[in-house]
Amino acid sequence: MSKEKINNPISGYIMVIVLFIVMVVAALGVFAVRNPFFIVMLIAGFLCFPGFFYVNPNGSRVLVLFGEYKGTVKKNGFFWVNPLYTKKSISLRARNFDSERVKVNDKVGNPILIGVILVWQVRDTFKAAFEVDNYENFVRIQSDAAVRKLAGLYPYDNFDDAQTEMTLRSGMKEVNEALEKELMARLDIAGIHVIEARIGYLAYASEIAGAMLRRQQASAIVAARHKIVEGAVGMVEMALEDLSKRDVIELDEEQKAAMVSNLMVVLCADKDVTPVVNSGTLNH
Incomplete structure (x- = not known):
């Protein structure tokens, strides 16, 4: 050669x-x-x-x-x-290429829109002139192919905190590095040097964007509720321990259960609680 x-x-x-x-x-x-x-x-x-x-x-x-x-x-x-x-x-100058947003399926089959930003330059003029028909068009087509392949290797996002699988949204650094390696391998035949490659646009396709947004919101609400309940339990436990240590009042198991119930309602409620003054005894 x-x-x-x-x-x-x-x-x-x-x-x-x-x-x-x-x-x-x-x-x-x-x-x-x-x-x-x-x-x-x-x-x-x-x-x-x-x-x-x-x-x-x-x-x-x-x-x-x-x-x-x-x-x-x-x-x-x-x-x-x-x-x-x-x-x-x-030209040996560095060039920017902002690809069009293409619709592809991620690893789990969800349709997503993804685009890539590529910074490249010609390093080997012989390959650019004679190994491919049109090196600029070659860059565009191979960038599109690399993005489609990359999107199929990762899911868009994890909705379970227990999952540790890398995703397009959370593992952006690793995904961009994988994209650079893929483009380097594809564009080397044309004498093209990849200076930088990264995902410039990432979103769910319009047909499922609404459903996925509600799913993300539900996951966020569940996570927030978990933190609220965890904190409320700790506050109730601390309150019972302080009452017991300071001998403010002695509560039997039934009274403790009622107190725990009331405190959990107060601490976990979405809205401000309206206090009710009991003018009788504790049990009436």
């Missing part, structure tokens, strides 16, 4: 001076001597002009002569090469 090779062409400024001298001599020869040799020299000088080109910073030119790869010019400046060379320009 051919590899990228660097071509160091002649400075364009030197060739401008050389061609200027040649053209002046040829023109003088044509008008003064009228020798056919000077006419040929004049025509040859004009044919040399297509060999001039320039390379901007972070740019390159791939040189090809009748189907044969002659190297790549990466040094920026003004140059001259064989006028018969074809010169294909390939």
